[in-house]
Each structure stands twice: as structure tokens, then as C-alpha cells.
Amino acid sequence: MRRSLSALLLALLTVLAGVTAADATPVSGWTARGEDYPGSVIETDVPVTMSDGTVLRADVRRPADAEGRPVEGRFPVLLTIIAYNKNVMSGPASSAVGGEPDYFVRRGYVHVSVDARGTGSSGGDWQAFSARENADSGEIVNWAASPERPWSNGAVGMHGASYMGINQLFAAGNRPPGLKAIFPQVPAMDTYRDVVASGGALDVGFIPLWMGLVTGTGLIPPAYGPGEPDNALQMYLDRVQGATSFTAPTLLEATLGLNAAFDGPFYAERSPASVVDRIDVPTFLVGGEYDLFQRGTPMVFDALRQRGVPVKMIFGPWDHLQGAGDEVPAAGYGTLQELQLRWFDHYVRGQADPALDTDIPPLTYHEIGSGQWYKADQWIGEQRARSFELSGTSLPGAPGRLVDADPQPGRTEVAPVPVSGLCTRSTNQWTAGMLNATGISRLCEDHRWNDLSGAVFETAPMTEAMRMRGPINAHLQTSTPTGNGMLSVSVSSVAPDGSVDRLTGGWQVLSHRALDPARSRYLDGELIQPFHPFTKQAQRTMRPGEVEPVDVEIFPTGAVIPPGHKLRISVQAFDVPHLLPTVRDLPAALSPVAIHTSPEHPSKITLPVVPATEGTR
Template identity: 25%
Template sequence: MIERSFTTIENQWITLKDGTRLAARIWMPDGADSDPVPAVFEFLPYRKRDGTSSRDESTYPVFAAAGIAGVRVDIRGSGESGGIIDGEYTELELANACELIAWIAAQPWSNGSVGMMGISWGGFNCLQVAALKPPALKAVISIASTVDRYNDDIHYKNGCHLSAQLSWAATMLAYQSRSPDPAIFGEDWREMWLRRLKQEPFFMEEWLQHQRRDDFWRHGSICEDFDSFDIPALVIAGWADGYRNTPLLAVEGLGEKAKALVGPWIHKYPHLAWPKPRADFHSEAIAWWNHWLRKEDNGAEAMPSVRAYILDAIKPATRRDFDPGFWIAKQSWQQPDFQCFYVEQFGTLMEGMPIPHAPEHPVYMRSPLDTGTASGEWFTLKPDAELAIDQRLDDAGSLTFQSAPLAEDHDYLGRPVLTLALRCDAETANLCARLVDIHPDGTATRVSFGLLNLAHRDSNATPEPMSNGERTTVNLTLDACGYRFRKGHRIRLSLSTAYWPMVLPPPEDPGLTIDIASIGLGLPILGPHELIDVKQPDNPDPLPKYIEHAPGSTKRQVVRDLSAGLTRYEIQEDTGLFEHPGTGLSTRQLREETWSITPDDPLSMSGISTWICDMQRPGWFVRTVATSSIACTAKDWIIGASVIAYEGETEIFRKIFEEKRIARDLM
């Protein structure tokens, strides 16, 4: 393929029908006015000028050289775009996206066919926009996204309250409070910045108003109506990320309209993700776009339904640069068969089904509330201690059952399922189940996990309190995995009533009585498959190089104050100070986040997250300090936030969000 030259348009103003002016960065193949080209559109609140510039510059020039225009637009109220953001994936956001797609298709350089792409927020909204069927949108590529906003995002999981909800609310407060770049916006930049600071929302307040799976979460969840979704979707995720369920769920729901690719990766694009091996995302995407946007007969529509990397007995580490494994393909995806396990009377995990009507074998379990410090982050941006570490730390506070050493390799792909009967003496409790690979040396690798707020055992929309002490059977589906348990390894099932700080505790800590005779564990057998190669990128270092003025750093630690009986989980991150060589803009972000809990008091839980965001050029410096917090009582969540802005050394703005008490709803 002959590479085309292209031009980068650093900023293109696009005015919406309501008068709001949005900022776009465009990579335009030369000659497109006389030879129109397709376009790929990405719509994010993460600031094209600095926040995503590095990864944008690793991909859109490659697309443009292949004759595909790239259009990267900042959502209203972010970067240089006017207006104020009004939440996540709102009707206004999606309507704006549809309007922008129509604008792109109507340009003289466009062939009228538009694709939409993104990771995380952009992966979410491209699926949601596709469900609205704007005429010019012909295909999407969705990375690290969800089809179910309630159960597979940073807010809740089967009714359990994820701490990532505070972390992400703090992140968005920090991002939205940052200044537009005067070099683009002009002399009115300060007025625009102050208006944004005054009006930006604190997202967590809205999220906590919807603790059940109501219409707020059904909006934008394409699983609500898979049948009406008819735009081809390439859905990509990584086993090391929180969004690992989406590719298989998309294929199950959308059938031939979706193709799934799952690698070993964290929350990054496949061509620059860790752990390796990476995938050549650029060639994958260009083939996808050329088929659906140019009608090129290249076989993209006939690729296997599922391609997945099967992790091969990986070990946790302080940094995972490469995960051993192998790539497989399934031409068509069907629900897997399950290998069934039960727990015999002495606690050994045995292959087979639980014995029907076996005498109850009750075991009481009440995990210390700081069980879970080996869990890592729910969604991961670095292949270090953000990933789950050796599970022996958490297994010490868990009820565990393990198999004898395996006589042969066991290969799995899909979502494990767990059934058990239990009793609870409170309205609710949290149950965490982990599937763990025990290596011959005792190292414990988390393969999959699942969470359940027991009040949500039958419904996330209409939860019901547990009946005091009554025997109840629950079913829990764990997260998807692709994994080989090696011969000589053991399979362990670990159960706990706490998974902190990933999951915030319920108001009471009653413990659970588990009937181990009732435990049934089903592991999804890999089944028929083809061994394949997935091409790795030719460029092993695809990100552009920026000028380093100060290095970045990260630190994550658990501090147990034995005298006070207090556990703290502390995070410090510094992106370093880096200057874009083309724009002269230098940026730096520092994050400090601390969670604390007394291991026997669920109401002692608290979390606070502070972001310091700097932007500068010679003679110009601005800073915002954004802080978000959460604590609780037995009846309420207590949240607070503040934003302080500086121009040079002068404080020019301060806003303290009124402390809010939001009633806890069975959590």
C-alpha cells in the first residue's frame, strides 16, 4: 500500500446547532478534496491538546497515511471546547456525537462514511452512538468498554459499591477543571476557564443517587436491546483490565455483528499496552475501516468471532512486562461447556457435581475488613501493583478450597459460575469469590473474581433484604478469563466477605455461614479452537517522545498501624513534567489517594483523593487542586469535593461543593 502524505490541522472549530463551539484536531490525507476519504471520529473529555495527544499521535498519522482521516473532538466543557459537561454518556453528549458525524460526512473531503472509535469513555460512547443509528456511521471499534453500565463499569458490580467510583469522580473533577490552552482559545481563555470552574458538576453526587440498576444505568447500556444494534463492531479488551467481560458479552448479544479480540493487556490500546505480547492494532483497524468504510473486499467481515490470548500459568510480579500464553481463535462463539467442581467434607475441591441433598456442612466466615489489599485496581493503567498481586495475602482472610495437584493441563475460556447456599444475620453482606492458580511453590495468581451484594442476589433493579438467618441459595457469575492451569498446579476457590479497598463495606459486618456441601463451581472449558498468530506491531515503541523536564513516579503501599488498629491503602502518582515539542505546552499531574479502615468497623471506612494539575509555558502557569472524599454512617454516604485554581502564584478561584449525605440503599 502506498502511503499518502497528510496534513495535521491542530484545531478546527465545529459549531453545533445550539451554538456551542467544539474543538477538533484533524489528520487529513492530502488530496482528499479531489479524492474524498472515509473518516474515523473519536469523542472524549480527556483533552486532545495534552491529555490524549501522545496516543493520538501514535495512531491517527498511521490512519491518515492509509487514506483515512482522523477527527478527534473534545466533548463540551473539556479541553478547548465550549459549554459545560453534563455527565457521562448523556443524551446531550450522544446527540452532539450524532451531529458531529453528520458534519464529518457532509465535508467536501469526506466520502460520506464515518467510523467511530475509542477506548474507555470513547469505547462506551461509540457503542451507544451506534445504537442510535446515525446514517453516516458504518462501523465502530470499541476498546475497554461495556455493554452494561451498571455491572461492568467503575460504579457498582452486582450491587457492590466500587471505590473506583470516588477515584474516577476525582479524576473527572480534576480533568474538567483544567484551563483551555490560550494558544488555541485566544484572549478569552480566562473567562472560559472561570465559567467552567463555576459550573462543572461533581459526578459522584449523581452516581450515588442511583444505587440500583434503574433507567439511569439502562440508558447507554446496549445490552438492553442487542437486537436493534446493527452496526459492525470490533470489540477489544484485556484480561488485566476491569472491562474484560465486554468482548464475549458483545459477541453473545450481537452475534455476527460483533468480533471480539481479548489480549493480556491493561487499560490501553493494544499496540502500546502491557503486558506483552501486543497486537498490531493499526493494521487491524485499517483493514476494518477499509472494509466497512470503503467496501474493500478484504475479508474483515469473515474474521473469527473470537480471538483470545490464553494466559499460561502466569505469576504475579511487581511489574508484568510479558505474560506467557498462546493465541486461539473460535470461528463462531457458543456458550462453553463447564467442568464442574464441588467441595468434599474436608474442604478439598473435587471434580464433579455437589451431592444432591447432602447433609448441611456449615462453616462460618467473617473476613477482616481490610481483606483485599492484594486486589489491585478495578481498571488498570500500569502493569505494576495496579494489577492483582500474590493472593496469599488475601487468602489469609478468606475461606479457601483447593484441588489436588492437577494431573494434566486445564484450559478455560469464558465466565466461571459459582452456586452455594448461605445464611446471613443482616439485611445484606458482600460476597467475593476468587478463582486462584496455586503454583507448585505456593505463589497464588488471581485468575478471575466475582462480587455480589447479597441484597442483589435476584435483581440489581429491585434488591431485597436477606431474611434473617434463613438459608438462601445464590448464584454468582465471575469475570471472564482465558487461562491455562498447568499440570502440577492446584485450583483454589477463595471466598471472603470483604474486598477492600476495591469494594466498600456494607453498613454491618455480620459474616456469613456457608454450607460447603452446597458449593458448585463451573469452569468454562476452552473447547474446540484453532491456534493462531496475532501480528505484533512493527514499531515496538509507538508513542512520540516529549521533552522531559521532571521524571514521573508512582508509589502504592499498605500501612497497618498496629497500635491504632487502622489500615491505610496509599497511592502517590506523579506523571512528571513533559513538554510537547510542537506546542511548547508542558503539563504535570500529581495524584494522592488514601483509603483507611479499622478491620472490625465498617463505618470507619473513608477515602480521599487529591489531584494537582499544572499547565505552563514560559511566562504562563496555571494550576488546579481538586479534592474528593467519601465516608459513611450506617444510613448515609457522605461525600465532599473542592476545586482551587491558581494563575501563577495567585489563587483566582475556590469552590467548596456542599457536603452531601446520600441515603444508602441496601449497600
């Protein structure tokens, strides 16, 4: 039974981790330095004691000579904190933490991998990104930087993807003096809005899979230090307790529409947004336009850039797995490990690199629709707001229009079709890219068939390219007979042959439509990123049959509608298997939602359009 469980979880982690990045020659001509040492040596399950007495476990890899003996001396340290069992992640799934650690160790770094509290071989209960776990992140850095470690020179860098990227932000928010730089791949900013309950509906695609993955990998033996078999039973009991005291209650509460279904202190504690104003170390971000944290990673970049923190971001056409490293060479700066080596050599090792900032601009992003890579100084800067109004009525095979002015009156009923979204890019995105990794997603690249399950509005063919970068707002005049429901909005490019390429999407539960203008984002006076409180106190059902405006936050993208293509907005009432209503909201969600278009009830979409003067990489 144990072997079967181990094999199953290892296979899942291998898929989730992606594969080792391919070679690439950086566009700058910069080349990575070679190895300084012929080998490495590892000490496993080293105890790391936290301030509350809980013992975490670390694997420490040090440079070794040709005979496999550790090289004497102090070295800079690269650190990764893992929630998926370091014993598993050091095997075939190692690319999820930035590739084979020996790459850095042979170049003069010590590499430390630590199981997060309550996972792998570490003690305690897992409470994902709780205040206690976030304090652990800073304390682990202090441990690795301490002069008591005979192999550490006191300078620490951190790297890793997803969970391992998020805890870097929390570690940096603790401001441990030894932390010199971080390299988070595909991290979140606001866990509630980014992934847990986008638009106020529950993520049932990724969150249960992720929570089960952490719990399951904690049961892979050994879950205790070497020579400590007496601890085995206690470790397993701790893992079971973690599942029953955190994982299961959280999922149940959210499903029933209780406290965990709403935003509040629980999610604020677990969101890097709560500490981003305290991060001051150089930060290199990697994000994906089809990633789980498509929304959050650019917001981290934006927040740090505005405060003057040295920060760079590569934002590519990647899902969660691809953003973990495999596709990064496409940006043109070398492999992921070469890029990390350059970053850490400069900021952690203290090696001069005068061409770093000229070779790599603050922002490098891919443009969906052209395949071009562009560079910019800011995420939102030179863009201009452009709005299109929805016009007329959408009928199957006869879309309504998107126009610059003078919309025609119309009313379109959006039926609650429980399979809407099933064969779309959304399904791949919200299963972390697993469908893409297995090749299944290619069956659902054309979204024209899914769009038949809802309302569709589109422009006339573009006479010139319209480029966009950033978040998008759909302001929709809506009514419903039940007072509640959900809007799932996709923004797409329609080719001359009729094929539909989904660029991005957004979601909004009608009862959560309350808007906080102070925390929303505007461009040229137009709303481009609404902020909804999503609290129990702000929730308010609509008056049945009454027309009310609903702003839908559409997640950011970098894309172009080429000449001859049409901009399309499609609206459905479901996005399966990504989102489902809570049990309490389900009855109301099974009624139609009407979209109204007229001068009296203007519905529109507002995009951040990029001027044609911006240059490619």
C-alpha cells in the same frame, strides 16, 4: 497553579494511556500499506453545532503535501470523541485514542477529534453518556460525513479506547448513514454491573478517579476556542457547574445508599446494552481478561455475533491500559494501528480484502495458564458445563475440597477483614492498570497470602488439562447474623509449589441476591451467568442465621488448569480498594458470613469447559 494542574493531569493521562504499540509481523503475512502523503495539517477548535445549539469543538487533521499545504480532495474520515481534553490527548497520551493520528492521515484519511459536551474546549455540561451526549455522537458523525465538509467523502469510521470506545457504540446505535465501521477498545456493555457497582457494592477504586479525571482535564487551559477569550470565564463556570450538578451529587448519592446506588433508568441510559440491538455496522472489539470491562466487552461481541453483524474480538491477558493498544500485537495480527488500518481500509475506504475473514477469525483469545492463543467462532458455543461442589470446612492452611459428588457437611466462617483484596490482581484491575504500569503489581502476583483472609476450597491436582472460556457461577449456601454482607469470590489456579494465580473474580451483596432467570445465562441447564436486578425494589435482607442460596456472577475468562495444578475458589467478605458497601450497608457488612456445604445445602461452582478439540491460532 494552572501549570501545576496541567502537569499533574498530563502525567496521569500519560500513564492511563499506555505507550505506543511495538512492531509485530502479522501471522497471516498481510502487511500494511505505506504512506500516500508526506505530511498533515491541523485546524484546531473547529465549531461543531449540535441540534440544541451547543457548540462542540473539533481538531481536524488533513493530508498535506511536502510544503505543509492541505491536499485538495475528499477523503474518508476517522473520528474520535474524547472526554479527556483533546489538547491533552493529542500529546504524549495519544496512544489511548489509537496512536498518532498522522499514521492514518498520511495514508489518505482525515482524522477528526472532538471534545465531548462539557469537556475540553466544547460547550455545555458534562453528563456522562446521557441521552443528550449519546445523541451528540450520532450528530457528530453526520457533521463529519456531510457534503458541507469539503474534505469529507461521506464515509466515516470511529476508533478509540474506553470512553472513546463506548461512545462509538452509542454513535452506531443512532444509525447515522455515514458511519461505516467502528473499532471500540475495552468498551462496556452494562455500566452498573460492569464497573459502577459490581455485585451491588460500590466501586471506589476507579469511578472517583475517572470522574475526577474528566473534571480536572476540563480545567486545563485553553478551554475555549482560539480568539474567544470572553468565553473563558463561562467555560470554567460550566465545568464547575458540571462538577456540582453531576459528578459530586452522583458520588454522594451512591455513597449514602440512595438512588445512584441502585440500578435503574439512570444506568440504563448510560449502558450500550440499551442500543446494542440497533448496531449494524462492522465492529472490531479489543477486550482484556483483567480489564475494567472484562465482563462487558465479550457481551457486546456475543450480542452482535448472534444478530449476524460483522464483528471480531481479540480478548487478551490485559488490564485497561494494556487493552488500549500496547499489548495488542501479541495476538499476532500486527500492531493496533495496522489492524485498524486493515479494518477501515476495507469497510470505510471500500478496499477489497478477500483474506480478512480467513486471516482473522471472529474470536481470538488468550488462555491464561498456557500462554496459548486460541480462535473460535462464538464466545459461548462448544463449551460444556462442569460443576464442582464445595465439601467440608475450610481452615487456615487446610482448604476445603472441590469434588464432583458426595460433598461432606461443613460450615466455614468468613470474617470481615477490611484489607482483603489489597495485595491482589484485583487492585491493579480496578485502578485501570496503574499499578501494573508502575511495576508495583508484581509484588502481589501470588495470591496465597490474601486467600488466608477467607475460605478456600480446591480440587485434587488435575490429571489432565481443564480449559474454560466464559462466565462462571458460584452458587453458595450462605448465612449471616446481620442479614447482609458481601461475598468476594476468586477463581484461581494453584501450582505444585503452592503459588496461587488468580484467574478471575466476582462479587455479590447478599441483600441483592434476587435472581432474574429470564435474563440469566445457562449452559446444559446449569446457571453460568446470573442476572441480579440490583434495584431498590428487589433488595431483600436475609433472615439472620437462616441458610439461603446466593449466586455470584464471576466475570468471564479464558484459562486452563494444567495437569498437576488445582482449581481453587476462595471467598472473602471484602475486596479493597475495589469495592465498599454503602454507608447504610456498612454496619451489616462488618459481621461474619458463613458458607455451608452439605447434600442438604449444596454449594457449587459451575464453569464453561472447552473441549480439547478447539485449535490454537
